[in-house]
Amino acid sequence: MTYSIALNFEDGVTRFIDCKVGEKVLDAAFRQRINLPMDCSDGVCGTCKCRCETGAYDLGDDYIEDALSEDEAGERQVLTCQMVPQSDCVIAVPVPSGACKTGTAQFAATVASITRHADAALEVSFELDQAPVFLPGQYVNIGVPDSGQTRAYSFSSRPGDKRASFLIKHVPGGLMSGWLERAQPGDAVPMTGPL
Ligand code: FES
Numbered sequence: 531m532t533y534s535i536a537l538n539f540e541d542g543v544t545r546f547i548d549c550k551v552g553e554k555v556l557d558a559a560f561r562q563r564i565n566l567p568m569d570c571s572d573g574v575c576g577t578c579k580c581r582c583e584t585g586a587y588d589l590g591d592d593y594i595e596d597a598l599s600e601d602e603a604g605e606r607q608v609l610t611c612q613m614v615p616q617s618d619c620v621i622a623v624p625v626p627s628g629a630c631k632t633g634t635a636q637f638a639a640t641v642a643s644i645t646r647h648a649d650a651a652l653e654v655s656f657e658l659d660q661a662p663v664f665l666p667g668q669y670v671n672i673g674v675p676d677s678g679q680t681r682a683y684s685f686s687s688r689p690g691d692k693r694a695s696f697l698i699k700h701v702p703g704g705l706m707s708g709w710l711e712r713a714q715p716g717d718a719v720p721m722t723g724p725l
Contacts, residue, residue, distance in 0.1 A: 533548070533549045533616075534546055534547075535555060537621055538583070538620060538665075539627040539630065540625055540627075541628070543632070543634050543725060544665060544725065545635070547562045549615050552614060554610070554612060555619075555621065556571060556578055556610040564630050564632045565630050567625055567630070568611055570611070572611065573592045573597055573609055576598065578610045579597075579602070580608055580622060581605070581608070581624075582622075584619060585618055585620060586616040587613050587615045588613070589609070590612030634724075634725065635724075636720065637658045637659060637660060637720075638658070638659040638720075639718065639719050639721045640656060640657050640719075641716065641718075642656055642715060650699065652697075656693070656719070658694055661689075661690050661691060662691075662723070663689050663724075669685070670685070670725070671723055672719055674705050674706050674719075675718075679705060680720075681705070698710065
C-alpha cells in the first residue's frame with residue numbers, strides 16, 4: 531500500500547510521488563528523483579521545513595525544537611526528513627521545482643475527439659501516453675502546433691484517466707480555436723503540467 535503525496539512547488543508546479551507506509555517523505559521523494567531541500571536529514575537543521583496543507587501524518591519524534599517549534603507544528607509545518615504520511619497528503623514546498631531538480635511533467639497527447647457545443651465551446655479529448663494525476667482546479671499548458679505558443683486549460687475529466695478532456699471556449703480567430711477547426715484525430719500536441 532502506498533499514499534499519494536502531492537508536492538506543490540513555489541512556481542506552481544505539482545509533482546506526485548508515492549510514499550510507502552512508514553516511509554519518510556524526504557526518502558520517498560529522493561527515491562523518485564526529486565531532491566527536496568535538506569541538509570542534516572536528522573531533524574536538526576530545519577532546512578527541509580514545508581507545510582502540509584491536507585492529509586494526516588506523523589511528525590516523527592526524532593527532531594529538536596530549533597528545527598520545528600511547537601507553534602510551527604501547530605500550523606501544520608513539517609520536517610520532510612521526519613514526516614511519515616498516514617493518508618494521501620498535499621505538501622507546499624517553499625522553493626521552485628527547478629531547485630529540487632524537477633519540473634512539470636511532459637505528456638505526449640494526440641487528439642481523440644472534438645465535439646462542438648453550439649458555437650460557444652469545444653469539448654476536446656486527448657489520448658495521453660501516461661495517466662495524469664492532478665488536484666482539483668489544476669490545469670495543463672497545451673501547445674498549439676506550429677505556433678510555438680501554449681494555452682492553459684483546466685481538466686474536465688477525472689485524474690488518472692489516460693483520455694483527458696477539456697472544455698475549450700470557442701474564440702473566433704483565436705489561435706487554439708483556429709487550430710482545432712482544422713485538427714484531426716491522431717494529431718499530436720505537447721502538453722505540460724499539472725500546475
Ligand atoms: Fe535537517 Fe530535515 S534536513 S531537519
